[in-house]
Amino acid sequence: MNRLNLLALSVAAGLMLAAPAVAQDAARDNTVALTFETGARTGSVMVALYDSAAAYNGGRPVGSMMLDVAGGNTVATFEDLPAGDYAAKAFHDVNGDGEMNTNPFGIPVEPYAFSNNAVGNMGPASWERARFTVSGDAAQTIQLR
DSSP states (O other): OOHHHHHHHHHHHHHHHOOOOOOOOGGGOEEEEEEEEOSOSSSEEEEEEESSHHHHTTSOOSEEEEEEGGGTOOEEEEEEEOSEEEEEEEEEETTSSSSOOBOTTSOBSSOEEEGGGOOOSSSSOOHHHHOEEESSEEEEEEEOO
């Protein structure tokens, strides 16, 4: 299985295994808002947020969500986060089948993206390229391509 297929599995698994909500306290008052620019108004954007390189590279996300692009929702907001480093992975499920579709060579045929608009080299963007620091509120606009 190639690395981009692992990206799709990672994001999809994150939607099913997102960490349960934790009680809010003063150390968890940070918010991340990720706005996704898409070329289509169909389907959903699947988003997973990670808080470590280990989680980003195959572990459990700290949060995940599905955005209904057809309904006009293109902003993923994650609240009550502790300050620290985060990175996001996302893909646009244009046809609504719940999967990142690929061609016979495993190359995605649906748009995908990483925080910081990071790009990978023959696979997903690395944690180092996608990582951003959160202390207070953070916002990014991410282009799905």
